[in-house]
Amino acid sequence: MIAQQMVSGLAAGSLYALTALGLVLIFKNTDVVNFAQGDFGMVAAFVALMAISQFKVPFVLATLVAIVTTAILAVVVDRLTIRPMKNASMLSLMIATLGVYMILHGVAGAIWGRDTKAFPSPLPSDPVSVNGVVIGQGHLWILAFGFIISAVLFVFFRYTTAGLAMRATAEDRMAARLMGVNVSRIFALTWGVSGALAAVAGILLAPLVYLSPNMMSDVLVKAYAAAVLGGFGSLPGAIVGGLFIGVAENLAGEFISTELRTTFAFVLIVVVLAVRPTGVFGRRIQAKV
Amino acid sequence: MTAFRLHHLLWLVPLLVVLVFLPSFTTTFITYLLSLICIYVIVALGINILTGYTGQMSVGHAGFLAIGAYTSARLITDLGAPFWVGMLVAGLASGIVGFLLGIPALRLSGAYLSTATLGFGLAVEQILQNMDSVSGGRAGLSVPKPSLAGFVLDDRSYFYFVLAVTIVMSLLALSILRSSVGRAFIALRDSEIAAQAMGISLARYKTLAFTMSAFYTGIAGALFASLVRFLAPENFNMWLSIDFLTMIVIGGLASVLGSVIGGIFMVTVPYVLGELQDLSFILMGAALLVVLLFMPGGISAFLSRLLDLVTGRTTAKDIEQHVAKPMGQLGRLPEQSQSANAPASGTDLLGVKES
Numbered sequence: 001m002i003a004q005q006m007v008s009g010l011a012a013g014s015l016y017a018l019t020a021l022g023l024v025l026i027f028k029n030t031d032v033v034n035f036a037q038g039d040f041g042m043v044a045a046f047v048a049l050m051a052i053s054q055f056k057v058p059f060v061l062a063t064l065v066a067i068v069t070t071a072i073l074a075v076v077v078d079r080l081t082i083r084p085m086k087n088a089s090m091l092s093l094m095i096a097t098l099g100v101y102m103i104l105h106g107v108a109g110a111i112w113g114r115d116t117k118a119f120p121s122p123l124p125s126d127p128v129s130v131n132g133v134v135i136g137q138g139h140l141w142i143l144a145f146g147f148i149i150s151a152v153l154f155v156f157f158r159y160t161t162a163g164l165a166m167r168a169t170a171e172d173r174m175a176a177r178l179m180g181v182n183v184s185r186i187f188a189l190t191w192g193v194s195g196a197l198a199a200v201a202g203i204l205l206a207p208l209v210y211l212s213p214n215m216m217s218d219v220l221v222k223a224y225a226a227a228v229l230g231g232f233g234s235l236p237g238a239i240v241g242g243l244f245i246g247v248a249e250n251l252a253g254e255f256i257s258t259e260l261r262t263t264f265a266f267v268l269i270v271v272v273l274a275v276r277p278t279g280v281f282g283r284r285i286q287a288k289v
Numbered sequence: 290m291t292a293f294r295l296h297h298l299l300w301l302v303p304l305l306v307v308l309v310f311l312p313s314f315t316t317t318f319i320t321y322l323l324s325l326i327c328i329y330v331i332v333a334l335g336i337n338i339l340t341g342y343t344g345q346m347s348v349g350h351a352g353f354l355a356i357g358a359y360t361s362a363r364l365i366t367d368l369g370a371p372f373w374v375g376m377l378v379a380g381l382a383s384g385i386v387g388f389l390l391g392i393p394a395l396r397l398s399g400a401y402l403s404t405a406t407l408g409f410g411l412a413v414e415q416i417l418q419n420m421d422s423v424s425g426g427r428a429g430l431s432v433p434k435p436s437l438a439g440f441v442l443d444d445r446s447y448f449y450f451v452l453a454v455t456i457v458m459s460l461l462a463l464s465i466l467r468s469s470v471g472r473a474f475i476a477l478r479d480s481e482i483a484a485q486a487m488g489i490s491l492a493r494y495k496t497l498a499f500t501m502s503a504f505y506t507g508i509a510g511a512l513f514a515s516l517v518r519f520l521a522p523e524n525f526n527m528w529l530s531i532d533f534l535t536m537i538v539i540g541g542l543a544s545v546l547g548s549v550i551g552g553i554f555m556v557t558v559p560y561v562l563g564e565l566q567d568l569s570f571i572l573m574g575a576a577l578l579v580v581l582l583f584m585p586g587g588i589s590a591f592l593s594r595l596l597d598l599v600t601g602r603t604t605a606k607d608i609e610q611h612v613a614k615p616m617g618q619l620g621r622l623p624e625q626s627q628s629a630n631a632p633a634s635g636t637d638l639l640g641v642k643e644s
Contacts, residue, residue: 027400085581095538096577102577109570260419263412
């Protein structure tokens with residue numbers, strides 16, 4: 001039973017981790033806490049659905065279209081809202097992304113309606129049984145993609161010039177600029193990659209739930225918590241945080257109360273934060289006076 | 290906070306006159322909306338104390354509203370407490386929870402703090418959903434009509450009561466925020482380190498801001514319960530918390546006037562749009578962005594500048610200066626540094642005492 005809950009927890013956790021990765025990436029490089037991250041994924045799921053059902057595009061192509069569209073959307077959001085308020089406080093930037101969140105929500109509702117829609121997935125979804133542990137294949141795909149994407153990101157940051165430039169920008173924006181890094185382009189790249197990550201999360205989640213403008217709300221909240229738990233700013237922290245929250249809420253659901261599992265997840269986070277105010281992997285914040 | 294000038298408040302007089310006489314001429318529904326506006330104004334004052342003045346973002350104020358609403362409703366229905374007692378206890382209960390939340394929040398800031406408050410709001414909603422003994426389960430919780438001194442209040446007299454409470458709470462907020470306490474809040478918002486170096490106790494004033502903010506919202510919750518007279522946990526969801534945050538940014542952060550405008554805005558716009566829920570979302574989001582990008586200080590600061598322009602106190606060029614620059618810090622206007630609001634010399638500026 002515990003193994004069962006662990007596996008479903010890890011699968012849910014992978015989704016949180018994917019979304020959290022996008023959040024952390026944006027925060028690390030541009031100092032923005034992006035409330036709209038979840039809704040990027042929601043938009044991607046709807047775009048993919050539209051491509052499949054209305055334009056009869058094959059699934060893989062539709063997914064690619066959705067990912068690219070969302071990446072572009074994220075870059076546009078950065079250009080139109082975040083970039084013009086470059087010197088604003090973190091609070092203003094957060095509230096600005098809240099505005100973007102509301103707009104995306106309203107636009108999605110206006111275009112695609114508020115009634116829920118099923119998402120067709122070509123991936124087989126029958127549960128498989130391994131040593132008595134029954135796992136939905138949808139969950140397995142999420143785990144697999146979560147792992148692949150983390151690996152790709154690792155390689156990207158470790159071995160490519162763009163990845164190095166991004167790390168440099170996150171470390172010290174001014175120094176990176178002096179070293180010839182085009183910081184403006186790095187910002188666009190950051191938002192684009194985060195948008196793409198959100199798109200993958202949205203499309204992976206879509207077959208498991210019904211599509212609606214609200215579909216990512218729960219994931220966003222958990223991803224947010226995951227990022228915080230991991231110490232907002234650490235990519236491995238986001239992954240560990242996401243998996244941890246997924247497992248913790250499933251175990252709480254099993255042993256304490258199904259209805260109160262979100263509550264327990266958050267109580268846990270507040271406790272962790274009370275002990276370590278910048279998360280488990282977070283560095284101590286040194287404020288300049 | 291824009292510099293306080295008496296003529297800024299003059300326009301409140303016609304507003305009050307309208308508010309006092311309007312219910313006599315309109316439907317009960319308009320009276321209901323007017324009461325709701327007053328309640329939102331109290332919430333806006335509360336959240337502004339925490340977010341606008343002290344700079345602590347809360348995405349969980351619906352939780353405080355729920356605590357206030359259910360405390361008052363339970364006291365009235367189970368113990369037969371008078372309505373005003375329910376309201377005061379609701380404020381206190383919410384204030385205590387705010388104080389308790391303020392303790393772990395002491396060490397948190399930015400994203401960490403907003404996660405903690407977000408979690409708090411979600412937790413309150415979820416706990417209420419699962420505590421049938423408090424929330425009445427699926428049937429929800431009905432609240433009787435409020436009565437004062439043996440008289441059951443009808444919609445119109447209840448509105449006058451709510452209006453009176455709102456005015457008292459606004460004046461209370463004004464006087465507290467213009468005292469050393471308010472200046473300590475602002476100092477902490479602008480720089481925790483500098484404020485502490487000036488002798489301001491971070492622990493005391495941050496928890497005080499949380500407590501006050503929660504107290505205001507709890508009072509509003511009690512008024513809300515007796516207004517809608519039916520409570521369901523789902524009504525106190527994350528969106529409501531986001532609405533609360535939105536309204537103070539649009540109305541004006543760190544401004545009592547801004548709280549009033551924000552409350553009016555947040556009740557009126559969705560009502561006018563009615564069924565067009567999506568359009569309401571888009572408009573609110575766009576309004577947020579427009580305020581952040583082009584109207585530092587929200588609608589209240591914009592109106593003050595407009596009024597100054599009309600009365601000839603400022604030139605158009607001054608305004609351009611304010612508007613053209615995207616703001617550096619929320620609710621922090623160039624005007625603020627002027628000394629129009631300066632306390633008399635010799636007063637205790639920041640509440641620092643020799644010990």
